[in-house]
Amino acid sequence: MSNVNIRRAVENIRANTTVYTPVVEMVVNGIQAIDELRPTNGRVSIRVLRHAQARLDARLSAVVGFEIEDNGVGFTDGHRASFDTLYTDRRISEGGKGFGRFTCLKYFEDLYVKSVYDDGTGFGSRRFRMGKGQDIIVDEELGVSEKDASGTIVSLTGLKKNQAFESKLVTIAKSLVERLLPYFIAEGYACPRVLLSESDGSDKDILSTADLSGMAYKPTKEEIEAHLQREKFSRECATKKDVSNILSETSLEAMKDDVVEIVKKISGTSKNDLIHYIAQRRAILA
Numbered sequence: 001m002s003n004v005n006i007r008r009a010v011e012n013i014r015a016n017t018t019v020y021t022p023v024v025e026m027v028v029n030g031i032q033a034i035d036e037l038r039p040t041n042g043r044v045s046i047r048v049l050r051h052a053q054a055r056l057d058a059r060l061s062a063v064v065g066f067e068i069e070d071n072g073v074g075f076t077d078g079h080r081a082s083f084d085t086l087y088t089d090r091r092i093s094e095g096g097k098g099f100g101r102f103t104c105l106k107y108f109e110d111l112y113v114k115s116v117y118d119d120g121t122g123f124g125s126r127r128f129r130m131g132k133g134q135d136i137i138v139d140e141e142l143g144v145s146e147k148d149a150s151g152t153i154v155s156l157t158g159l160k161k162n163q164a165f166e167s168k169l170v171t172i173a174k175s176l177v178e179r180l181l182p183y184f185i186a187e188g189y190a191c192p193r194v195l196l197s198e199s200d201g202s203d204k205d206i207l208s209t210a211d212l213s214g215m216a217y218k219p220t221k222e223e224i225e226a227h228l229q230r231e232k233f234s235r236e237c238a239t240k241k242d243v244s245n246i247l248s249e250t251s252l253e254a255m256k257d258d259v260v261e262i263v264k265k266i267s268g269t270s271k272n273d274l275i276h277y278i279a280q281r282r283a284i285l286a
Ligand SMILES: Nc1ncnc2c1ncn2[C@@H]1O[C@H](COP(=O)(O)OP(=O)(O)OP(=O)(O)O)[C@@H](O)[C@H]1O
Pocket: 025, 029, 030, 033, 070, 072, 073, 074, 075, 076, 078, 079, 080, 082, 083, 088, 089, 090, 091, 092, 095, 096, 097, 098, 099, 100, 101, 102, 152, 279
């Protein structure tokens, strides 16, 4: 049981998030859940939910929600407790700020979790909704699962007024790849497959594979290079300055000399460092 003013927490989210932020946050959570379990065929499936009414002009109906499914560790008691804690530090070693889920309620009316997890004796099921009042977890239902593997489906539904996604899958794919690219290309790290499709699984696009083959939107070598450079850059900034200062143009300008120096110095990047500053960038930039 939490005692948090959820509405205030959501209102306090920095202005520079976009409608893609919560989707990226939930995909990253899925990737982390998979990294924890390490199943042989780790995958995050993103399904778009469209407005039920078909359009007369044959254009695609508007995207109003997403389902993000992973075959990771599931909502064990520990992950449940972490979800229930504001600024949870469970994922702190991976750069987690413990805040990602709150971005969901900035753009969507509801967040539902449906999860299967190994409770030590068998598979349990857990469902709940993210609350909007004082409790982060509401309407929780626990049961025994018939399934023989763990995993989670997070549904983001009811896109808020005045918010919109592009309707073409390929355009959404591009936006997601741009934001998730650091995970996809991190050296020495095999990212689970990330797939995007319509809600019935049709028109599947591969956003990422471990070797970057078959991707729907494949970044060019130059884009990858530019990304790597930017990440090295923001990692060093992050260690030097308060995170909230990193990306304002003026503070960058002020740090210019430092930064040139730093970029010259950096060579390798360890996975944990990389994930750490990606997470920081994510919270600020996404
Ligand atoms: N798909 C998932 N599978 C298992 N546990 C999850 C999943 N998504 C979220 N959780 C749990 O919920 C917690 C809260 O998630 P949230 O994204 O809000 O914060 P975080 O991931 O810890 O940090 P960050 O702010 O960087 O995202 C996580 O720490 C994790 O324990």
